[in-house]
Amino acid sequence: MGKFIYSIFLILALSLLAFSQEKHNSGEGLVIYKIEMDADEAIQLLKANLEAQQILIIDVTNPAAPLSNNSKIFKDFDKLGVDFIQNFLVTSMTTLYKLFTIDPNAMVLSPWVISVYQYEDDDYTYIVRTKSHILLKGTKHKEVEKAVLELEKRIDQAIQDMI
Secondary structure (H helix, E strand, O other): HHHHHHHHHHHHHHHHHHHHHHHHOOOOOOOEEEEEHHHHHHHHHHHHHHHOOEEEEEEEEEHHHHOOOOOOOOHHHHOEEEEEEEEEEEEEEHHHHHOOOOOHHHHOOOEEEEEEEEEOOOOOOOEEEEHHHHHHHOOOOOHHHHHHHHHHHHHHHHHHHHO
């Protein structure tokens, strides 16, 4: 019985490792969430949760539109099997104010992007955001770095409230 349980554990561990390497091996600058729900439902919850965190949605875009609109040129566009994708461009008035009044160069970080996508025939939706504070490494304006970290924390909370 012990070998059976060990075998099951090993199979699960290898499956999780394969999943993390396949879909989550995108580098240190990204935070990736995997949520068990349909993308349409995830979007509605995400919008409400961002609003609750006082994060403004400036725009919603389809980052794959240029590729899908030119599928004759990019014939293997559908190879990845992504059924749905949207980018939310978001910002925070308080964060913007701090950036603008302390280090206007940091305004390049705004708007922040949150990507939401779902693979064909998948029960999970993936939500990805950047760790934009990494771009501020070495800044002399610690207040700006602190403001960006605080915004990232609020974005994470909006996503984690969906789980």
